[in-house]
Amino acid sequence: MRLITVGSVAFDAIETPFGKTDKIVGGAGTFITLSASFFVKSQGIISVVGDDFPTDTLEFMNSRGINTSGIQIKEGEKTFFWSGKYHNDMNSRDTLITELNVLEHFDPIVPEAFSQADYVMLGNLTPQVQRQVIERMAKRPKLIAMDTMNFWMDIAMDDLRETISMVDVLIINDEEARQLSKEYSLLKASKIIRAMGPKILIIKKGEHGALLFHENHVFFAPALPLEEVFDPTGAGDTFAGGFMGYLAATDDISFENMKRAIIAGSALASFSVEKFGTTGLTEITESDMEKRMQQFVSLTNFEMNQLA
Ligand code: AMP
Numbered sequence: 001m002r003l004i005t006v007g008s009v010a011f012d013a014i015e016t017p018f019g020k021t022d023k024i025v026g027g028a029g030t031f032i033t034l035s036a037s038f039f040v041k042s043q044g045i046i047s048v049v050g051d052d053f054p055t056d057t058l059e060f061m062n063s064r065g066i067n068t069s070g071i072q073i074k075e076g077e078k079t080f081f082w083s084g085k086y087h088n089d090m091n092s093r094d095t096l097i098t099e100l101n102v103l104e105h106f107d108p109i110v111p112e113a114f115s116q117a118d119y120v121m122l123g124n125l126t127p128q129v130q131r132q133v134i135e136r137m138a139k140r141p142k143l144i145a146m147d148t149m150n151f152w153m154d155i156a157m158d159d160l161r162e163t164i165s166m167v168d169v170l171i172i173n174d175e176e177a178r179q180l181s182k183e184y185s186l187l188k189a190s191k192i193i194r195a196m197g198p199k200i201l202i203i204k205k206g207e208h209g210a211l212l213f214h215e216n217h218v219f220f221a222p223a224l225p226l227e228e229v230f231d232p233t234g235a236g237d238t239f240a241g242g243f244m245g246y247l248a249a250t251d252d253i254s255f256e257n258m259k260r261a262i263i264a265g266s267a268l269a270s271f272s273v274e275k276f277g278t279t280g281l282t283e284i285t286e287s288d289m290e291k292r293m294q295q296f297v298s299l300t301n302f303e304m305n306q307l308a
Helices: 028-036 055-063 127-135 150-155 157-164 174-181 186-194 235-250 255-272 286-300
Strands: 003-006 010-016 024-026 043-050 066-074 081-086 093-099 119-122 143-147 169-173 200-204 210-214 217-221
Touching: 003 028, 003 127, 003 235, 010 093, 024 028, 028 043, 028 055, 028 235, 028 255, 055 066, 119 127, 119 235, 127 157, 143 235, 150 157, 150 174, 169 174, 169 235, 174 186, 174 200, 186 200, 186 210, 200 235, 210 255, 217 255, 235 255, 255 286
Parallel strands: 003 043, 003 119, 010 081, 043 066, 119 143, 143 169, 169 200
Antiparallel strands: 010 024, 081 093, 200 210, 210 217
């Protein structure tokens, strides 16, 4: 198995200026693996749900080549539930409810078949659980990427720094990069954060794209300008899933290939935000995705005329 992901598999209830959902399937692990499934045909997910989680969602994941044997199903317990409300600009949101339920005592199990994977994606969870997954692999993977959030910086900075020191790629947003580095300039922040361990840093800037830092190289990928954004939930996870899925499928971790992987992640994230929950990812075909990647190429491609 090329890629394994640890991340929440959840119920979400989302409110945006365009509408409101009851409990729908969400979770960082769900978005990451569905997104990666456009590139990798065999991958695994490590997570935990309650017995209230729909089996047809797990079956759908299986049909997309996602091995769910690493998802523990806890009898008599409830699935993690998160509810959020977006403001009018859709760039900011308030968390209304977080019910940890089965996530509270999550002890991740790495099935034997997953333990040799070369690519590992650590979705946003407690830094301790992320670390346990690394420690439970049979060998050091070729590339470990990690997402996190300001919440862990507020309450578990030492633990977080320990996990960050063990990974190759850190994927965070601009606000988180500033909080982690205590530096406003993202260029300066990128140096401080990479001195903490990860060789590669990706800073997401929402509708303003993403920056990729490695040694003294920087690459910028825009987000596709969209007429309608319905629900940004999971956009960052979808981006990370597309990025890691592309790298795992091509098995090439050069800086040049990471640029392509960033575009792959950005293309998938653009579909994800067009519909509520995971719907944007489940309704598209591989050819829709390829066309969208081409749109990114045309969006950014230009030639300079020679000055006379
Ligand atoms: P994002 O929009 O990238 O922040 O990801 C949203 C997804 O993360 C939702 O589907 C939630 O179910 C999930 N989520 C929200 N809070 C947490 C948390 N504390 N731990 C794990 N997953 C979470």
